[in-house]
Amino acid sequence: MNFYPFPLFLLLFMTFSGISQKTKSGPIIEDYGAVWEIDNPDFKTDTSQEFKVVFDVKDGPESDTEINRNLNTVARFLNMHAQNGIPLSQLKVALIVHGSAARNLLSDEAFQKRYEVDNPNRELVENLLNVGVEVIMCGQSSKTRGLPKEDLIPGVKIALSAMTANIQLQNQGYRPIKL
Template identity: 80%
Template sequence: MNFQRLSQFLLVFLSFYGFSQTTKTGPVIDGYGAVWEINNPDFETDKSQEFKVVFDVKDGPESDTEINRNINTVARFLNMHAQSGIPSSQIKAALIVHGTAARNLLSDDAHKARYKIENPNRELVEKLLEAGVEIIMCGQSSKTRDLPKEDLIPGVKIALSAMTANIQLQNQGYRPIKL
């Protein structure tokens, strides 16, 4: 069997067993959070329940030119559930940021002043905020890393601590996902 025939066979085989060939972004966060379509999963998604999640992100990328893949995971969460037919009214997400990821919440001007480049995460963070994601920076990280509120992307909130924000959101029924 030549390579072209093998490729065609695999494409048909994988399609038959519910594997999508490409990822796609949207409909909630266009350009970020690409996910695979999963056809006929064995563990069905209950589309009647509410999905309330708080993502805890402490690690940022080593390079100041990279998008934080953990923040992008929030976009993946929103997109995959919306693509699967879950209404946006049933999806609630919060993002708590601390540690080395805190710098990923800087405005372009503040990021450029520190790292000589605009923040590659700014657009993603703004799109998450526009989609209703509550983005909270740890106040302790803000002070430790000298990241004052006026240097952050507008809409980002500061809490007493990441721990405090996690407890409060979990008390409101949010399920934690640590990234």
């Protein structure tokens, strides 16, 4: 029988170095947006400031049964900052959706009619809306892709365009993050 000490060493190293840590979701968006804990970062987070961000999401998953990882990034943003002492009241978040991601904002009923499955993103989008994320659909994508407002998850707003919404939010001090 051969003995290989390297894997044991690697396991011990991972355990004591923190590599084996697990990601954690919540406290703002439970079950989505899991993030890693960063112990003692060199670049400190200013927990007293307001974080105003607009996420621009144009790409959706190829599969009709897959959660859009870019939408999940919005939950990650909220959770990681809350886990590190920044209250929700200091997190001002907008999400602009266009392109192939636009279908991810459909209600289950509308998604079911088109793709014969429930929208895997509905619960995540509803959770984002419930904590105050402004979810905005590009009006041009809505028309181009045949996604009328009545087919969207309740609470989703339609703008003239993603470009227009981005400009307006940036003029209000929101910082863009393009996904």
